[in-house]
Amino acid sequence: MRIIITIFITLSILLPATAECSPKKSKAYNKYYKQLDNIKINKIKELHTYMRSVENIAKSINNDKDMKDFFIMKRHLYNQIKNTTPNDEQLKMQSYIRESIINLYLERYMVFYDLLFIDENGEIFYTNIRQSDFHKNIFKGSLAKTVLSKKLKENNGDLFVDYQNFDVSKEPSAFFIQPCIVKGKHIGWFVMQFAINKINEMFSVEQHLGNTGEVFIVNENRYMLTDSRFKVESSVLKTNLSKENISAKFKERSGHKIVTDYRGYKALTSFEVVSIMGSKWLIIAKIDENEILTNLYTRMSKKQKKDFIHQSLSNINYKYTKQYDLLKDIEVDMDEYKRTSNNKPLYTHGVSTCTTFIFSLKNKFAYMAHVSALDKIYGGNQTDLINRIMKQIDDFDAVRMEKNNIKVQIISPEIRYTTSVIDNLIEWGLLISQIQLTHNPKAKYANISHSQTSNTTLVNWNLQTLSTFEGQNIENVTNLAQEFKKISFFK
Structure with a gap:
C-alpha cells in the first residue's frame, strides 16, 4: 500500500492533473502543444513569405516587355508554320526566339518548373520542356479535362490552379496564370508550372519533433501536399487522410486535437487552415502521444x-x-x-x-x-x-x-x-x-x-x-x- 501511495504522490507532483483530468489540458501535454504551435506558426510564416515571392515573380511577367515581345513573335511564327514545313529563315528565327526565351527564364523565372505560352484559342505554341502537351490545344482531347483547361475557360484574369496530378509532367503541379494583353486585347496566357519540390523541402523539418513528429500540408480533398516523414515513396496527392479527422479540422479552422493518425498511432496535433492564392490548405504539426509518455517517463x-x-x-x-x-x-x-x-x-x-x-x-x-x-x-x-x-x-x-x-x-x-x-x-x-x-x-x-x-x-x-x-x-x-x-x- 505504501508503494501505491508513494507512486501516486510522486507522479502527481511530476504530472499535475487539470480540473477535468484531461491529458489534453494537462501541463505536460500543454508544453508539447506549445512546441507544435511554434513549429506550425513558423512554417505558415515561411510558406506565406515564399508563396508571395513566387506570386510576385509570376505577376512580373505582365510588365516584362522582353517576354511579351517574344510571346508575340513566337505566336506569329507558330501561326505561319503550324500547317507547313518551315523554311531556313523561319527555322533560324524559331531557334533565336527559343534561345532568348530560355535565357530570360533562367534569369527571371527559374522558380517555375516550366513556362508555357498559350494563345487565346488554347493552342500551346511554346514550352521550355516540350512535353506531350507541346503543340496541343488545352481545350481539346484529354487536356480539356484538366483543371488548368477549365480555369482558363472560366477567367481571363490572374489565376492560381492548386496542385493536381498533371499527367503531362507525371508529377503534382500547380499553375500561376497571367493573361497576355496587348493594346487592350487578350491574345493568350503565360502559364507558369509550379512544382511542389521547394514546399516539400520546407516541410521536411525534423528538429524539435523528436522521432515521431512531423509537419505537413493537406488540401481540401484530404490529400497530403507534402511527403510523409515515415514513407519511402512520395505521399504528395497519394495519401488520402481520414474524413473524420481532416474535415473536422477544416471546419474548426485552428486548434488542438488528439487523433489517430494515418499510421494508426494516437498523436497530439496543432492545426490551422490557411488561405494560399485562394486555396485552403490545412497545416498540421503533430507528435505521437507515446513519445510524450516516454519523455515523461525518462524525467x-x-x-x-x-x-x-x-x-x-x-x-x-x-x-x-x-x-x-x-x-x-x-x-x-x-x-x-x-x-x-x-x-x-x-x-x-x-x-x-x-x-x-x-x-x-x-x-x-x-x-x-x-x-x-x-x-x-x-x-x-x-x-x-x-x-x-x-x-x-x-x-x-x-x-x-x-x-x-x-x-x-x-x-x-x-x-x-x-x-x-x-x-x-x-x-x-x-x-x-x-x-x-x-x-x-x-x-x-x-x-x-x-x-x-x-x-x-x-x-x-x-x-x-x-x-x-x-x-x-x-x-x-x-x-x-x-x-x-x-x-x-x-x-
Missing part, C-alpha cells in the same frame, strides 16, 4: 521508475489458460540468443531466476535471449546479450523508422532486472509503448515460445504450489505506455 527519478515498474506489474490483468503445446523449432539455451526470420518458432525453457527478452518486428525477424545473472543487465560482466541484439538489429535488420514497430517483451517469474534495462531500450530508440513486461510470482519457472508467423508469445508457467502449468498469451498484456496512463490524470 522520473530512479525511485519513481522502480515504483512505476513494480506497480505496473502488479496491475497487469493476467489471463491464464490451460498449458500450451509450445513449438520448439529453434531452442535458446541460457546465456545465449538466437534469431529467426524464416517463420520457425523460438523456444526456451527453465526460466526461473533468469529473464527472457524477445525483440520482434512482424513479418521480418525475431530474437530471443535467455539472460542470466552473468549478464550486464544484472550487473554481471560475462555476457551482454541485449546490447549485442540491439547492435545486430541496427547493423542488419531494421532502418531507423522501422524501429517504431519493434516490440520488446520481457518475461521472468521474478523481477531481478533494474530500471536501467528500460532506460537502455529507450536510449536505443524505443518508446515505452513498445515494451511489455510480465512476471508470475507464483511460478517456479517458465517455458516460452515465440511464433514469428503470428508475432505471438506463449508462456507456460510452472506453479510453485502445484505441480501444474498455466498458460499465458503475452499479447494480452498491456504495454508500459498503457500502464503509465493509469497512474495519474491519464485515467
